[in-house]
Each structure stands twice: as structure tokens, then as C-alpha cells.
Amino acid sequence: xxxxxxxxxxxxxxxxxxxxxxxxxxxxxxxxxxxxxxxxxxxxxxxxxxxxxxxxxxxxxxxxxxxxxxxxxxxxxxxxxxxxxxxxxxxxxxxxxxxxxxxxxxxxxxxxxxxxxxxxxxxxxxxxxxxxxxxxxxxxxxxxxxxxxxxxxxxxxxxxxxxxxxxxxxxxxxxxxxxxxxxxxxxxxxxxxxxxxxxxxxxxxxxxxxxxxxxxxxxxxxxxxxxxxxxxxxxxxxxxxxxxxxxxxxxxxxxxxxxxxxxxxxxxxxxxxxxxxxxxxxxxxxxxxxxxxxxxxxxxxxxxxxxxxxxxxxxxxxxxxxxxxxxxxxxxxxxxxxxxxxxxxxxxxxxxxxxxxxxxxxxxxxxxxxxxxxxxxxxxxxxxxxxxxxxxxxxxxxxxxx
Numbered sequence: 165x166x167x168x169x170x171x172x173x174x175x176x177x178x179x180x181x182x183x184x185x186x187x188x189x190x191x192x193x194x195x196x197x198x199x200x201x202x203x204x205x206x207x208x209x210x211x212x213x214x215x216x217x218x219x220x221x222x223x224x225x226x227x228x229x230x231x232x233x234x235x236x237x238x239x240x241x242x243x244x245x246x247x248x249x250x251x252x253x254x255x256x257x258x259x260x261x262x263x264x265x266x267x268x269x270x271x272x273x274x275x276x277x278x279x280x281x282x283x284x285x286x287x288x289x290x291x292x293x294x295x296x297x298x299x300x301x302x303x304x305x306x307x308x309x310x311x312x313x314x315x316x317x318x319x320x321x322x323x324x325x326x327x328x329x330x331x332x333x334x335x336x337x338x339x340x341x342x343x344x345x346x347x348x349x350x351x352x353x354x355x356x357x358x359x360x361x362x363x364x365x366x367x368x369x370x371x372x373x374x375x376x377x378x379x380x381x382x383x384x385x386x387x388x389x390x391x392x393x394x395x396x397x398x399x400x401x402x403x404x405x406x407x408x409x410x411x412x413x414x415x416x417x418x419x420x421x422x423x424x425x426x427x428x429x430x431x432x433x434x435x436x437x438x439x440x441x442x443x444x445x446x447x448x449x450x451x452x453x454x455x456x457x458x459x460x461x462x463x464x465x466x467x468x469x470x471x472x473x474x475x476x477x478x479x480x481x482x483x484x485x486x487x488x489x490x491x492x493x494x495x496x497x498x499x500x501x502x503x504x505x506x507x508x509x510x511x512x513x514x515x516x517x518x519x520x521x522x523x524x525x526x527x528x529x530x531x532x533x534x535x536x537x538x539x540x541x542x543x544x545x546x547x548x549x550x551x552x553x554x555x556x557x558x559x560x561x562x563x564x565x566x
Contacts, residue, residue: 167295168188168191172320173293173321174296174321175294176306176321177295178300178326178357178359179299179357180354180355180356181354181355182328182331182334183357184333186215186216187219188297189269190205190216190219190267193205194223194224194247197245197247200241200243201245201290202245202246202264203245203246203248204249205247205248205250206251206252206266206267206269206278207250207252207269207270208253208274209253210251210253212269212273213237213251213269215269216249216267217249224241227242237249252268252278255277259281259285261286262292263287263292264293266283266287266292266294267297268296270298270299271306272301272302272304273298273510296309300358302359307359309323310323325357327355327357328354328356339355347480348368350480354510366479366507367482367503369487369489370493370503370504371500372486373491374496374499374500375492376493376495378414379414382437383407386407386409386410387408388405388406388407388414388439389440389442389444389535390431390438390440390443390445391403391404391406391444391532391534391537393446393527393531395420399527400420400525401419401427401527402416402528402531403416403417403418403431403531404528404532405535406536411491412492413492413535414438415434415438416494416496416499417434418498424450424454428458431458432461432463440464441464442465443458443463443465443466444468444535445534446468446470446530448469468534468537475518478536479508479533482536482537485536493532496528499528502526503532506526
């Protein structure tokens with residue numbers, strides 16, 4: 165293809181997910197080695213590098229007389245040419261070798277020192293070439309390489325933007341399904357291979373949504389759902405109350421440094437005011453025993469176990485709601501600040517990791533996410549908190565009997 169045929173010495177390919185960059189890079193490595201040269205495949209970690217190694221090994225096994233060293237992830241051709249797979253997790257370990265060609269796979273996730281201090285010097289004596297391939301990750305050094313390719317006077321550098329749709333083996337309907345399900349920012353970066361200046365930000369149009377008004381209690385004919393994110397040590401417990409009939413937040417409680425019995429009492433006081441159809445509460449860690457107490461008291465609790473996968477689904481749903489104007493929230497300064505600061509980082513493995521920036525909290529974000537990620541109407545007959553008190557009075561057992 166055009167990338168492989170280009171005479172440019174340094175090639176930058178910004179690729180959408182599943183575009184086929186691993187196959188492109190492995191074929192180019194094989195060509196160099198077949199001509200007797202030395203090529204390296206460098207990835208952020210050895211785990212990520214295994215993806216490239218499998219493709220390289222598959223190509224190498226088609227050549228008679230090939231020596232495959234699985235321990236060192238090296239394929240040596242009969243003519244002495246070789247391909248070796250390396251990790252950039254320790255840039256200093258990449259020093260000392262002269263190279264004819266290097267592929268920097270997912271280089272947006274590799275520290276720039278690996279290139280500047282180790283790999284670029286390794287290309288000097290042989291006037292070696294390099295291919296930088298990655299899905300974009302904001303505007304880091306991979307983006308700066310891409311920008312260099314836009315200089316018409318620098319013929320050593322050439323760049324390509326290769327969206328997922330360019331892969332003829334990907335069903336267009338699958339791409340359209342992803343576009344309809346994912347937040348706009350995620351789709352643009354992961355499928356359109358666009359460099360976004362706010363690549364870390366998850367929620368857009370937050371201020372546009374902050375028009376709801378706080379309510380003291382339930383309104384007739386409306387259904388409510390709570391989202392609960394439990395606080396740990398210095399963290400905050402947050403409870404978001406959504407009117408799911410009107411798709412708007414009507415109450416938000418946030419507090420810390422109080423014991424569990426008082427947390428439960430505060431939650432159940434809100435329950436008595438709104439009588440939600442469901443209380444979606446985080447079940448991880450300390451959440452489980454608290455959920456057990458709420459369930460024993462007859463409250464309609466729906467546990468939510470937070471994993472990378474479940475969190476991504478729930479956060480993406482909330483982000484879509486903001487983008488499409490489907491949810492109104494309270495103009496609470498803490499909530500708005502946490503939503504605007506909330507970040508997504510794509511790991512070298514391809515998974516997205518969501519969270520607050522270092523030093524910030526995301527309690528109200530999590531509570532809102534859980535409330536919006538509400539289940540079907542709970543098939544639970546709710547017993548009044550007055551009848552089954554979570555925090556019994558002295559001398560009173562749970563259930564209201566002395």
C-alpha cells in the first residue's frame with residue numbers, strides 16, 4: 165500500500181482501531197529482514213508487543229530455514245536478516261544496537277525518551293528508517309511527529325490518517341453501530357484517528373445541562389432512581405437523585421468523615437423523601453456490607469460491581485446523554501467541576517481507564533453515572549424504613565421490635 169511504497173524515511177500513520185496497522189508494520193519489517201537488514205518492533209510493553217510478535221512469527225514461518233527464537237522474540241532469516249520484538253518500558257534497554265528499520269507500535273503510549281535517546285541514534289550509522297503507528301492519544305509527541313509531516317519542505321517525513329472505515333474487512337454497519345453507541349470524542353479518536361486537543365475530557369456540554377432545579381421530595385406520577393458512590397477514608401460519599409420520568413437530577417448529597425451508620429441514616433432519609441424505584445449502589449469493597457444492610461431493611465437496592473468493562477459502558481452512556489441533551493443536572497459547582505475534569509485514558513492494551521485527575525475527586529460523577537445507568541423497575545416490595553429501621557434505637561432490634 166501507499167505507506168509501504170512511500171520513499172519517506174520517517175513515516176507516521178495515525179490509525180483507527182482495527183485498521184490493520186499490525187499487519188502493515190510486520191510486512192515492512194519482514195521486507196527489511198528479507199533483504200538482510202535488522203529490524204525492531206518496539207511496543208509500550210511486552211504484553212502489547214506480543215500482538216506484533218504473533219503476526220511477525222506467522223510471516224516468518226512461511227520462509228524455509230527461518231530460525232525462530234521464542235524466548236528472545238527474534239526471527240532470523242537464512243540470509244542473516246532479523247526481526248526482534250522489544251519493549252519500550254525501559255528506554256535504556258534499547259541502547260547499543262544499530263538498526264535498519266524500527267516500528268514503534270502504539271507509540272502514542274511510549275515515552276519520547278525511547279525515540280530520542282535510544283532508537284533515533286540507533287538508526288544513524290545505517291541511515292535506518294522508522295514507522296510510527298498508533299491510535300492518537302491527544303497531542304503528545306506522536307502528534308508532533310504528525311505535525312512535522314505537514315511541512316511540504318521536509319521530504320524525510322510523511323504522514324497518513326487512516327480511519328477504521330478504510331479497512332475493507334470491517335463491516336460498515338459495525339462502524340455505524342459504534343458511532344451511535346460511543347461518545348463523540350471517543351469515536352473521533354478511536355475510529356476516525358483524530359488528534360483531539362481535549363483528548364482526556366469525557367463529558368461535553370455539561371454547562372448546557374446544568375439547568376435542573378432542586379426538589380424537596382417526590383412529585384406525584386414521577387419515578388426516581390438513586391445512584392450511590394460510597395466514600396472511603398478521606399473520600400466522599402455521594403448520592404444522586406434522578407427523576408427518570410423527566411430525565412433530570414433533583415437532589416444531590418455529598419459528605420465525608422462520618423461513620424457508616426450515619427451514612428445509612430442519611431441515605432434512608434432521602435429514601436423516605438423520594439421513594440425511588442431503585443437505589444443503584446456500588447458493590448465493590450465496603451459497599452457490599454452496606455448494601456446487605458439496606459437490603460435487609462427492605463430498600464430496593466441494585467448492586468453495581470465496578471470493573472473496567474462495566475464502568476466504560478456506564479460512563480459512555482452518561483457522556484452520550486450530555487451530548488444529546490437527554491439529561492439535566494443541578495448547577496452544583498462540585499458536580500460541574502468533577503464532570504468537566506473527568507478523564508479517559510486509553511491503555512496500551514486498548515482498554516479505556518476512566519477517573520478523576522490526580523488530586524481530585526469523582527464521587528458525584530460516579531453517583532450520577534450509577535443513577536443514569538438505572539435498571540428496569542425493581543421487582544421488590546419496599547417495606548417502609550420506619551417499619552424496618554436500619555439504625556435501630558438503643559435496645560431495639562432490626563425490624564422495629566423491642
